[in-house]
Amino acid sequence: MKQTPPAGAPRKTSFLRSMRAVAWSxxxxxxxxxxxxxxQNIQPLHVVLVGLxxxxxxxxxxxxxxxxxV
Structure with missing residues (x-):
């Protein structure tokens, strides 16, 4: 069962959205x-993977x- 985050918690982005954000940056x-x-939303692991x-x-x-x- 998938748990939903609390209303005040920031929503995490998908890997594809992270790729797009890093590419634009x-x-x-x-x-x-x-x-x-x-x-606020990008996961550091996604940034490292996109960099690699x-x-x-x-x-x-x-x-x-x-x-x-040649």
Whole structure:
């Protein structure tokens, strides 16, 4: 049985929403009310996982670029 959080507790975001928020933050377009809401709701584990995924994608992209050029 799933328990619902109390009315005053902040709601945790999904992993997909965390990915979107971190992606917008990386390019510098996150501001205003959405930014404040994300600061309250984003789970730190999601931020770490998104960072690792982004790092892996960057390294893979650079390897493919080097292979394509050479």
């Amino acid at each position: 990386l390019i510098g377009l996150r501001a205003g009310e959405e930014y404040r809401r994300d600061l 995924i982004a790092l892996f994608a960057l390294v893979l992209g650079l390897m493919l670029l080097v292979r394509w050029v």
